[in-house]
Amino acid sequence: MIKRFLLERLSWIALFVFLQLFLLFVAFIDTAIPFTPILYIVFLSIVIFIFFLVLRYPKETKFYRSLIEREDNLDLTGLAEPESPFEHLVETSIMNQTEQLKKVALHNQTALEQEKDELLSWIHEVKTPLTAMHLMFDRLQDEKLKTHLTFEWLRIHFLLDQQLHQKRIPFIENDLYIEKLQLEPVIFSEIKTLQSWCIQKGIGFDIQLEETEVLSDGKWLSFIIRQLLTNAVKYSNASDIIVSSKLKNDHMTLTIKDFGRGIDSKDLPRIFDRGFTSTTQHQDNAATGMGLYLAQKAAQSLLIxxxxxxxxAKGTVFTLTFPKQNEFVNIKSM
Known part of the structure; x- marks a missing residue:
C-alpha cells in the first residue's frame, strides 16, 4: 500500500523536489542570494514534507485499505468512512452499483426459484400418467411389445428422476436427513425398478453384503446407487453385476462391479464432469453425461x-466409501 500511495502522489512529490532543486539552482547562480541559508531551508522543507507524508499516509489510505480487505460480496458495511470528496465519489458509485446488482440478483434468484418450482411441479404431474401407463402395460398380451414399452418407459422415468434431483441438488443441505439405514432394502428396491431392463438384457445380480447398516440419507443414497446401477446395466451385456459391502479401515464400503464394456483410462479422470460422455463411444446419443455428475455432487454432500x-472390455468397479459416524456432526448441525 505504501508503494501505491507514493505512486499516486508521484507528480506532487516530483513537483516538490523540482521546486527545491530550482531554489538551490537560483541561489547557486545568483551571488546576491546566500546559498547556505537556502540549503538549510531546503533541508527543513524536505524533513517537514516527509513528516507530512508519514502523517497523511494512514488517513488517506484507510478507505482504500478497507476496499482491499473487504470480502468479494455485496456487503459494504466493512468500508471505512470516506475522508475526501473523491473518496465520497467512489463510495457513492460503489453503493449505487451494489444496490443495482442486489436488485438484479434478487430478480434472477426469484425467477430461478419460480422456474425450479414450475419444473418440479411439471415433473410430478408427468409422473402421474407415467404410473398409469406402467399399470396398463400389464394388460398387454404381446410380451415383446410389453418389454420394449417397459424399457422406454423406464428411460423416461429415469430422465425425469434425474432432472428432479438435478434441480434439488443446489439445496441438498436443506433436504438431508441422516439416519441408520439397512442397505439391503435400498439396493433391492433399485434392482426391482431395473428388473424388466435386466431381464431383457439377461443381466443378474450377485448380492454379497457383509455389512448391512450404514449412516446416510435414504433418499439421496438411493439416488446415488440408482445412477451407478443404471450405468452398470446400460453398459453391460448378459452377465452378473456384483454388489458387495464390507468394513475397511473403520469405513463401510459398498462396491458395484460390472463386466461390461468398461471405461477408457483417458476418460476416467473426466467421468464425473458435467455433460461428459465417453470418447470411445461418442456417438452414443442415449448418454447425457449427467448421471455420474449428479451422483458425485450428492455423494459430496453426504461425505461419501x-x-x-x-x-x-473387462468391466468397471465403483466403490462408495462411507464416512464414520462422528464425521456427520457438521451435516447434522446444518
Whole structure:
C-alpha cells in the first residue's frame, strides 16, 4: 500500500523536489542570494514534507485499505468512512452499483426459484400418467411389445428422476436427513425398478453384503446407487453385476462391479464432469453425461467418496466409501 500511495502522489512529490532543486539552482547562480541559508531551508522543507507524508499516509489510505480487505460480496458495511470528496465519489458509485446488482440478483434468484418450482411441479404431474401407463402395460398380451414399452418407459422415468434431483441438488443441505439405514432394502428396491431392463438384457445380480447398516440419507443414497446401477446395466451385456459391502479401515464400503464394456483410462479422470460422455463411444446419443455428475455432487454432500477403476472390455468397479459416524456432526448441525 505504501508503494501505491507514493505512486499516486508521484507528480506532487516530483513537483516538490523540482521546486527545491530550482531554489538551490537560483541561489547557486545568483551571488546576491546566500546559498547556505537556502540549503538549510531546503533541508527543513524536505524533513517537514516527509513528516507530512508519514502523517497523511494512514488517513488517506484507510478507505482504500478497507476496499482491499473487504470480502468479494455485496456487503459494504466493512468500508471505512470516506475522508475526501473523491473518496465520497467512489463510495457513492460503489453503493449505487451494489444496490443495482442486489436488485438484479434478487430478480434472477426469484425467477430461478419460480422456474425450479414450475419444473418440479411439471415433473410430478408427468409422473402421474407415467404410473398409469406402467399399470396398463400389464394388460398387454404381446410380451415383446410389453418389454420394449417397459424399457422406454423406464428411460423416461429415469430422465425425469434425474432432472428432479438435478434441480434439488443446489439445496441438498436443506433436504438431508441422516439416519441408520439397512442397505439391503435400498439396493433391492433399485434392482426391482431395473428388473424388466435386466431381464431383457439377461443381466443378474450377485448380492454379497457383509455389512448391512450404514449412516446416510435414504433418499439421496438411493439416488446415488440408482445412477451407478443404471450405468452398470446400460453398459453391460448378459452377465452378473456384483454388489458387495464390507468394513475397511473403520469405513463401510459398498462396491458395484460390472463386466461390461468398461471405461477408457483417458476418460476416467473426466467421468464425473458435467455433460461428459465417453470418447470411445461418442456417438452414443442415449448418454447425457449427467448421471455420474449428479451422483458425485450428492455423494459430496453426504461425505461419501466415490472411487472408480475400469478396463476396456473387462468391466468397471465403483466403490462408495462411507464416512464414520462422528464425521456427520457438521451435516447434522446444518
Amino acid at each position: 467418496q466415490i472411487d472408480v477403476s475400469s478396463e476396456l
